Every structure is written in C-alpha cells, then in structure tokens.
Amino acid sequence: MEKQEALAALVALGHETRLDIFRLLMQAGPKGLAAGQIGERLALPAATLSFHLSQLKHADLITFRRESRSLIYSAAYPVMNALLAYMTENCCQGAAASCEPATPSTCQPEERHETPARARVR
Amino acid sequence: MEKQEALAALVALGHETRLDIFRLLMQAGPKGLAAGQIGERLALPAATLSFHLSQLKHADLITFRRESRSLIYSAAYPVMNALLAYMTENCCQGAAASCEPATPSTCQPEERHETPARARVR
DNA sequence: TCTATATTTCCATCATATTAGAAATATGGA
DNA sequence: TCCATATTTCTAATATGATGGAAATATAGA
Numbered sequence: 665m666e667k668q669e670a671l672a673a674l675v676a677l678g679h680e681t682r683l684d685i686f687r688l689l690m691q692a693g694p695k696g697l698a699a700g701q702i703g704e705r706l707a708l709p710a711a712t713l714s715f716h717l718s719q720l721k722h723a724d725l726i727t728f729r730r731e732s733r734s735l736i737y738s739a740a741y742p743v744m745n746a747l748l749a750y751m752t753e754n755c756c757q758g759a760a761a762s763c764e765p766a767t768p769s770t771c772q773p774e775e776r777h778e779t780p781a782r783a784r785v786r
Numbered sequence: 787m788e789k790q791e792a793l794a795a796l797v798a799l800g801h802e803t804r805l806d807i808f809r810l811l812m813q814a815g816p817k818g819l820a821a822g823q824i825g826e827r828l829a830l831p832a833a834t835l836s837f838h839l840s841q842l843k844h845a846d847l848i849t850f851r852r853e854s855r856s857l858i859y860s861a862a863y864p865v866m867n868a869l870l871a872y873m874t875e876n877c878c879q880g881a882a883a884s885c886e887p888a889t890p891s892t893c894q895p896e897e898r899h900e901t902p903a904r905a906r907v908r
Numbered sequence: 909t910c911t912a913t914a915t916t917t918c919c920a921t922c923a924t925a926t927t928a929g930a931a932a933t934a935t936g937g938a
Numbered sequence: 939t940c941c942a943t944a945t946t947t948c949t950a951a952t953a954t955g956a957t958g959g960a961a962a963t964a965t966a967g968a
Contacts, residue, residue, distance in 0.1 A: 667805070671802055677796045677800070677873075678793070678798075678800030683789070683796065748870050748873065748874070751866070752870070
C-alpha cells in the first residue's frame with residue numbers, strides 16, 4: 665500500500681458517521697447491507713449517507729453491487745488489512761524481535777481465502 | 787478502546803503532515819525525536835509543527851518528555867496497537883475462523899514488554 | 909408506459925480545520 | 939542576570955469538509 669492510499673483510508677475513517685458505517689459493514693460481513701438499511705440503522709438522511717458512502721468508496725474501503733433496486737455495500741477487507749500492515753511497517757527502524765511487523769491476516773470475508781498481500785511501503 | 791478514542795486517533799492520522807510525523811516517530815522508536823528535528827526533516831514551520839504535534843498528543847498517539855531545552859516526542863505504541871485491535875473487532879459478526887481477531891502485538895518499544903491490553907469495544 | 913421505490917447528484921449554507929507570522933514561555937549557559 | 943535556543947500559544951486569514959432539501963437517475967412491477 666502506498667502512502668496516499670493509506671492516507672485516503674485514514675481520512676475516510678476519521679469521521680464519526682463514516683466510522684459507524686464502516687464498522688456496521690465490517691460486522692455485516694461479506695453479505696453487506698443495502699444503503700437504505702444503513703441509513704435506517706444510523707438515522708441518516710439519504711443525501712448525507714450517500715455523501716459518506718462515496719467517500720468510503722473513493723478510499724476503496726467499501727465495495728458495492730446492485731441487487732434489484734438496492735445497492736448493497738460491503739467492507740473491503742483486503743484494503744483494511746493492507747492499511748493495518750501499512751501503519752505498523754518500518755516501526756522502530758525494523759529493530760529486533762521487540763518490534764514485530766503487523767500480522768495482516770486480521771479479518772477475511774467468509775468466501776475468500778487468498779493470502780492478504782503484505783503491503784509494501786514506498 | 788472506546789469508539790471516541792479510536793475516532794480521535796483516526797482523525798489525527800487522517801492528515802498527511804500528521805501521518806508523516808507519526809510514521810517518523812514510529813520509525814525513530816522509543817528514543818524519539820526532538821520537535822526541532824521533526825520540523826527540520828519534514829520542512830515544517832515551528833507553529834505548524836506544534837499544532838500537529840498537539841493534535842497527535844490529544845489523540846494519545848504520541849508522548850513527549852523534556853530533555854534540557856528540547857522536547858522529545860515518541861510514538862505511543864500501545865495506543866496504536868489498541869487502535870488496530872479496535873478496527874477489526876466485531877467483524878463478520880464474529881463469524882468463524884475465517885474472521886480472526888486482530889493480533890495486537892504489532893509494534894512494541896524495545897524496553898517494554900508488557901502484554902498490550904486487548905482493547906474492549908463499548 | 910406509468911408509477912413507486914431506491915439511491916445518487918446538485919447546490920447553497922454552515923461549520924471546522926489548517927496555516928504560519930508574531931509574541932510569549934521555558935530552559936540552560938556565560 | 940542577560941542572552942540564545944527550543945518550542946508553544948495566540949490570532950486572523952484561508953481552505954476544506956459536512957449537511958440535507960430538492961431534483962435527477964435507475965430499477966422493477968402493474
């Protein structure tokens with residue numbers, strides 16, 4: 665993961681409403697949630713919700729698929745994992761066992777089982 | 787870690803200059819860096835740097851100690867670890883082995899070896 | 909095709925964060 | 939005590955982000 669990607673993800677998550685949305689989707693798992701359901705659970709006006717969803721989308725933290733009239737959003741686990749890895753890389757000048765690199769295998773959707781790429785810092 | 791703490795940390799890290807500062811301190815390790823050195827390396831005016839340091843301080847992401855005339859800043863590893871844990875907790879409705887909780891033992895300062903508390907969500 | 913549902917885009921308003929010069933504070937040495 | 943260094947706080951200008959109503963778009967069913 666490059667710095668700008670990590671930054672975009674952190675900017676996106678650094679807002680209460682978006683953190684709420686993201687965590688709701690993390691909890692919902694790969695099945696995801698329709699935009700309407702998210703708005704209902706978090707009591708958000710449609711336009712406001714849509715604004716925040718687009719921010720999260722832009723940061724690649726969530727994906728969506730259409731299902732009939734609904735748009736189903738779900739958390740992008742691999743990007744989340746890459747972010748976690750990025751944040752702890754190069755810590756302590758890579759010094760010793762006391763500073764282990766992050767374990768990025770944190771949260772995988774049920775279906776998928778590919779190894780999350782150890783993000784490389786640039 | 788509670789939501790507001792995690793949010794504060796994410797808000798703080800969601801800014802390029804602060805992410806640069808934080809990563810610099812992560813890399814510097816427990817020895818830390820004097821404010822002046824940070825400003826020099828990142829080419830920041832003193833007032834701007836001080837503003838961002840106070841934001842990071844407020845989010846408990848960094849600590850500082852005085853050493854003669856210099857203030858030495860360093861990354862607060864335990865808080866970082868708690869944040870990583872928080873972000874992946876409760877994912878996939880806690881479903882199965884495919885959704886392992888985050889391993890918080892990511893980055894420890896050299897001197898310390900206490901077990902990082904598995905942050906609890908409220 | 910007409911209508912209802914689901915969601916987004918547009919837009920104007922409002923709120924908050926960032927920037928950096930200048931002044932203030934703290935420390936240590938001569 | 940006086941001065942130089944290190945850093946913060948104050949302040950005002952500027953920039954950016956968030957909000958939500960209204961209109962526009964997309965889908966599906968009658």
